[in-house]
Amino acid sequence: MLSNEQNASGSAEGTPSADSPTTSTKRVRDLHEMTHDELAELLSSLGQPSFRTKQVEEWIWTRHAMSFDEMTNLPADLRGTLAEICSLGGSEEIAKQVSRDGSRKYLLRFADGVAVECVGMPTGNRLAVCVSTQAGCRMGCVFCATGANGFTRSLRSDEIYEQVMYVGDDFATRVTSVVFMGQGEPFANYDQVLEALRRLNSPMGAGIGARHLTVSTCGVVPMIRRFAQEPEQFTLAVSLHSAIQQTRNYLMPGVHKYSLARLHDAMADYVERTGRRPTYEYALIAGVNDTENELEALMAFCQGTLAHVNLIQLNDCPGSRLKPSTQERAEQFVHGLGSVGVEATIRNSRGADIDAACGQLKQRHENKGKRSR
Numbered sequence: 001m002l003s004n005e006q007n008a009s010g011s012a013e014g015t016p017s018a019d020s021p022t023t024s025t026k027r028v029r030d031l032h033e034m035t036h037d038e039l040a041e042l043l044s045s046l047g048q049p050s051f052r053t054k055q056v057e058e059w060i061w062t063r064h065a066m067s068f069d070e071m072t073n074l075p076a077d078l079r080g081t082l083a084e085i086c087s088l089g090g091s092e093e094i095a096k097q098v099s100r101d102g103s104r105k106y107l108l109r110f111a112d113g114v115a116v117e118c119v120g121m122p123t124g125n126r127l128a129v130c131v132s133t134q135a136g137c138r139m140g141c142v143f144c145a146t147g148a149n150g151f152t153r154s155l156r157s158d159e160i161y162e163q164v165m166y167v168g169d170d171f172a173t174r175v176t177s178v179v180f181m182g183q184g185e186p187f188a189n190y191d192q193v194l195e196a197l198r199r200l201n202s203p204m205g206a207g208i209g210a211r212h213l214t215v216s217t218c219g220v221v222p223m224i225r226r227f228a229q230e231p232e233q234f235t236l237a238v239s240l241h242s243a244i245q246q247t248r249n250y251l252m253p254g255v256h257k258y259s260l261a262r263l264h265d266a267m268a269d270y271v272e273r274t275g276r277r278p279t280y281e282y283a284l285i286a287g288v289n290d291t292e293n294e295l296e297a298l299m300a301f302c303q304g305t306l307a308h309v310n311l312i313q314l315n316d317c318p319g320s321r322l323k324p325s326t327q328e329r330a331e332q333f334v335h336g337l338g339s340v341g342v343e344a345t346i347r348n349s350r351g352a353d354i355d356a357a358c359g360q361l362k363q364r365h366e367n368k369g370k371r372s373r
């Protein structure tokens, strides 16, 4: 079973307990890293009434305040004290690309210099955001630029949350759905991902409905079973990419120990327990997983189960030997799956004119840095 990666920079610089700020002018902790109780204790130690906790939480989580000066319903002297002893997290945008289809891809850097990608995808009056859960990834999927570049660290829940709020601010609109489908394997960072999901869902956070929060995993079976037991109605997607073991082992070496048979069982239990319909992601790769054998195996894997299949047209990355299947082949897959009662859709590849695939923008940015040194 994969361990739950602990974040490498979890504790803030120099920082002690939440009850020391009254006696120190040192920057203590980032407010986003504090639990509700820790924040309440801090404010109480500063002689504040209990309702201040809710006010401060609203500023940091719901309104995404970027400075203490914005917190206009707090007394000026409290704002000054908080600015002296706490930091306010946030991120720095180090690259951004805007696609012709309106989607925007960002490379955001956190305080310790670690950078991750996230994407905003507007459709009408809705805004979907795709977030990263780790900087880098250990899974090594062969079609993924992130997988090729190794692993740095897992993100904290507030860093995952920050990506959503950053994108919402940039579009100046409310985020209506979030997919945990960027860099990293969410279930290798389970606790922080769950905390981020709960904050995104909370009325004291982003207030996004649980069904509009989707976690996408490569198929980490023990965590799928754990996720099925969470009380919220979060949505689950599984990157399948092949229903033939040998092909899947080649495409997704990081999950080879969770066989397709175990995955199938875990998904059946998930559906039985939650009554929710999961999605299988299937990136069609010419000559690799779009053959007749592959289609038959996929039909057999899905037949009789509650599932939706998203057929994704792979981004055609320069230099990659993996090429997207034709539209005609994708339609044949839709037809084949439909013939056994499985609903499938061909998903538009958003941002095809920018570095939309996971890890590409970061890779390009890093290569640029290397060239200019």
Ligand code: SF4
Pocket: 136, 137, 138, 139, 140, 141, 144, 145, 146, 147, 148, 182, 183, 184, 185, 218, 358
């Ligand atoms: S596709 Fe996702 S799980 Fe696979 S290597 Fe890339 S980031 Fe990791």
